[in-house]
Amino acid sequence: MNQIRPYIPLVQNGTMGIEQFKLKIQGYRTATKQDFDNYLLRALQRNVDEVERLPVLGQWHKKMFTDTPLSASATV
Numbered sequence: 573m574n575q576i577r578p579y580i581p582l583v584q585n586g587t588m589g590i591e592q593f594k595l596k597i598q599g600y601r602t603a604t605k606q607d608f609d610n611y612l613l614r615a616l617q618r619n620v621d622e623v624e625r626l627p628v629l630g631q632w633h634k635k636m637f638t639d640t641p642l643s644a645s646a647t648v
Contacts, residue, residue, distance in 0.1 A: 575600050 579596055582588035633642055
């Protein structure tokens with residue numbers, strides 16, 4: 573909203589046409605969706621990285637603490 577706020581007075585006083593304003597809004601909507609998609613992709617990639625890391629961490633825990641059973645609370 574802050575990005576389009578400067579254009580509102582221009583539309584209200586007739587300096588900018590409504591169609592131009594709609595094009596500006598569409599450009600911001602597209603960028604916002606793309607930004608959200610990139611954020612979501614990075615978040616999902618972090619989840620995949622964590623899933624790939626978990627088996628290795630479990631193996632390390634077993635080697636370091638051979639007498640202790642593997643538990644979530646103990647490995648936090």
